[in-house]
Amino acid sequence: MMGNKLLWFVLLYIVSGTIVTGQISFQPKKAVSDYKGIIYRQEISGMIQWNTYGFGAVFRKGKIRTHYKTQYTHFELDYYKDPREINQNKNIQLLGAISKSFKYGKENYFYALKVGKGIKRHLTEKAKRKGIIIGYDFEGGGSLGFLKPYYLDIIYNEDNNANLYTIKSERYTKENAVKFLEYNAILGRSNSGYGWDEIKIVPGVHSKFGFLFTSGVFEPTVRSLYLGLTTDIFLRKIPIMVETEEIKNKPYFINFYVCVEFGKRSN
Numbered sequence: 001m002m003g004n005k006l007l008w009f010v011l012l013y014i015v016s017g018t019i020v021t022g023q024i025s026f027q028p029k030k031a032v033s034d035y036k037g038i039i040y041r042q043e044i045s046g047m048i049q050w051n052t053y054g055f056g057a058v059f060r061k062g063k064i065r066t067h068y069k070t071q072y073t074h075f076e077l078d079y080y081k082d083p084r085e086i087n088q089n090k091n092i093q094l095l096g097a098i099s100k101s102f103k104y105g106k107e108n109y110f111y112a113l114k115v116g117k118g119i120k121r122h123l124t125e126k127a128k129r130k131g132i133i134i135g136y137d138f139e140g141g142g143s144l145g146f147l148k149p150y151y152l153d154i155i156y157n158e159d160n161n162a163n164l165y166t167i168k169s170e171r172y173t174k175e176n177a178v179k180f181l182e183y184n185a186i187l188g189r190s191n192s193g194y195g196w197d198e199i200k201i202v203p204g205v206h207s208k209f210g211f212l213f214t215s216g217v218f219e220p221t222v223r224s225l226y227l228g229l230t231t232d233i234f235l236r237k238i239p240i241m242v243e244t245e246e247i248k249n250k251p252y253f254i255n256f257y258v259c260v261e262f263g264k265r266s267n
Contacts, residue, residue, distance in 0.1 A: 040064055043072075045222045045263025051230060051255035054080045060118075064217050064265070068122045074139055076114040080253065082106075082240040090188065094155065097167055100188035102152060105181065107172045107239045109148040109195075112232065114206050116141015122216070133216045137226070138209045145202035145234050151190035154179055169194055172242055181242065204234035210257070222263035230255045 047058035056079060062072030089101040118139025149171035156179075158164040169190040172180045179185055210228020215221065230253075237249040 039218050040220070040265035041267050043070065043217075043222050043263055043265040045224075045261050047226075047259050047261045049076075049078070049257055049259040051078075051257035053082075053253050053255050054078060058259070058261075060261075060263070062120075067217055068135075070120050070217065072118050072120070072139075074114070074116055074118055074141070076112075078112045078114070080110040080112065080238070080240060084241050084247070090186075092187070094187060095165060095167060097153065097187060100153075100190075102186060102189040103150070104183065104186070105242045106150045107242050108150055110238055110240050111146045111148070112143050112204070112206075113146070114141060114143045116206065118208070120212060122214075131216075133214050135212045135214065136210065137212055137228075138207070140205070140207040143204040143206045143232060143234070145204055145238065147200045147202060147238070149195040149198050151194040152180065153187040153190050155185050155187050171195065171198070177242070202234045202236060202238065204232060204251075206230065206232045208257075210259070214261075217265065220265055222261055222265060224261040226257070226259040226261065228257055230257055 041064055043060075043062045043064060045060045045062075047060065049056045049058060056077055058074055058076045060072045060074045062070045064070050085103045085106060087101050087103055090099045092099045116139050118137055120135060120137035122133050122135040124134050151169045151171050153167050154170050154176075156166045156168060158166055167187060170176055170180060171194070208228060208230045210226040212224050212226050214224035232253040232255075234251045237251050238253075239249045241247075241249070243249050
């Protein structure tokens, strides 16, 4: 009889200990699960981006869904260059005008304003509070390209008089193509005020995919580095430089990019 009571006491002790242990071990797990959401619910950040065709600035506003997933809206302004652009200056003075640096063969400045949605995901969990997390992000949306004519100060010899010159600010056209591309007739770049009333808009779409290295969603500050690929497609060719028989303008850009991000998180 005593042995049976002792056996029941031991069983009751084991069961009670298991329940207590389960309660004790359950609490930290519950606390950890709360992290999946959410110490911070939102993040706002700014980014500086360099790519193979230029550079840009980005603003992001995101919602932190879990440790692994953040959804965001992005606004981006980029400036595009052509690999053929070479800055040069003749360092001369004519009719009281001093030559400015210019890019031979440049036809237009090109900017693009982009708006879209994106998602970034973390591939690693450690460390949530300290260390670096690796992940990736992808985004896409619409674009508006802006073509602003590039003006040059062109030297004209009046009536073939060697001592009589005039200087005219001109953009590239088919009619003045020969003069615009005559190197010896170029004094330099015109004042930046030219061309603002001649801007042309070109719609398009864009996408981006990149790998990221970040401090994680449980830090109050956003600090990230991105490396990846962007694609821009517009409705027509983008004439940054005057076309040649060897090199034609195209309606798309494929860029490798590197980007740094700074911002903050909040509830």
